[in-house]
Amino acid sequence: MGLVVAAALIALLLAATSLIPQDQEILRGLALYAVSALGPLGGFAAAVALRVRDVRAFGLRRVSGRWLLVSVAIGIGVIVLNLLVTAAVVTLFPPPENIQAGYQAAATGGALSFLGALVLGAVLVPIGEELFFRGVLTNGLARYGPWVAVLVSSTVFAVAHGINYVLPVAFVVGVIGALLLRRTGSLWPGVVVHAVNNLSSVIIPAVLAGAV
Template structure:
């Protein structure tokens, strides 16, 4: 467990600035482009897959520039092979939980279920678009979102204790995915990755969790794009 003082950690200013920057890039930018680019097709889906990771990195970059803390203050530090393998196990647990919670959530609620249809279109749009979509969802998005949500948000909330940091950052992460069928899966991933960030003092085990889950999703979309609905 890290012993740095609270003043070494990011705070609410970094959290707000980071999330705002991510929202501008990830949500507002596609709206502005919607008249010029077909974001519902395969090419648009591959573009959005990459944009989700770029948005996270933009949010992290904006948060980091607020007070210029070193990368280890955000949990961006080397970790051990043991923690990376724990990340793989955490990814498997998250995947199993997703298989139970998403159908249950769909049965209990009437929320949108086609929010990732663009990703599915990108993954099933041919080998090159599959590669681009995979880079976006398996590499860029895990790094970008973990740097922002675990490196900035979880770290910033640790001043209020482990429960607030883990649950609070997971809820913020899930809600920013929207009130839709993805919400319970995002909540589970958020809890697991936040707890791994807290215990390992590194964001990299969470990146592994995130990449593991997204890689299975990309494979599923490539094989059967209809499951996005």
Template sequence: MSVVEDFGVASGPARPGWLELGVAAATAVFLYLVGGVAAYFVPEDFPIALGHVNFLISGLAPLGGFAAAVLVRFRDVRPFGLRHTSLLWLLTGVVIGLTCFGLSWPVSAIFDPLFPGSEGVQQPYRDAARSGAVSLIVAVGLGGILTPLGEEALFRGVLATFLFRWGSCISVVFSAAVFAVAHGINSVMPLALMIGLANGVLLWRSGSIWPAVMVHIAYNSAGILYHGLGY
């Protein structure tokens, strides 16, 4: 029996369907829009940095979509990949996340020329990481932990598990592509695609979203700390 069949998302009624996907997508889009409008009106002298606000939106909006998908029918998180996994899988996720962080330089060197004018896309996040020790800690908490939890819950927990009905390759590739495009058509997109592919494979092989969450936490936290140190 395959890992996906053990996972319970390849067949049977206890898997995310069109209802869960539609509710999750609609809820997340609505929350992203509300958050985006709120962030637009944040004054420059607001005590919370714009990067922190964006991190908060990036975590809470997909978490809201995930919660709506869970509540609409199952009221159980296990069909969405929130299952226990081994310490080895979690450590594997950390190693892969740090490896992806190291690969971000060559990936950026190759693809950044294809996205001229997008150099400042990540600047609010960098500013939040560089605004002192407290700001850095908040940035790690929001961008390094909350955002990965939210994005993996939505893009792997709902979308990828839904797509497993058409096979693991379809699920891994298409969920990663949607995840990448959701980050915008800019220089971040190839990096998001790299993370999405790695996390889709981990979900497929482990049967749990937690290794993917660890990849995302390690990758985001490493980037925030790197910029927080002034690089």
């Protein structure tokens, strides 16, 4: 049910986003960030509503500061991986379609849009996606074994980002988040890794464009 609700919300919100005029690229970018946050959050809310239980079962529990620091370091490693994968794709294949154009427009469109991209992309999106893909999906698949839970939920997470050059890094982020959830019992280390990676996708374009 969580998958159905999340997919339906994303489809509905994307349809609404498609109505934004093409020349409003900044607004489209911010709207796409919102879709990425609200769709998974809706799926998580549906799962919680159906399974009336303590939300700690979904991984909403405290974790030590040491694990959060470890997660920051892992997130920096993911940024390096992201840059390497992007460089390899650009070098080995024809120039790919810039699927990040809307996000980059939001990051480079001025102080307010940059702040909006930070809040949506580096805070709400990581929280929403980790709540759903790890809190609901990884935990829900745990009955079939730990590796099924980790690999299947990470594959769904990666495919949800589209069949493009982002997919390998999304899969790695999914695996790391799922393993951290299994190791710590908490979603927050995975949220930190996700947030650090997303933060780079906002800050790097803004710095390169001289917007910050």
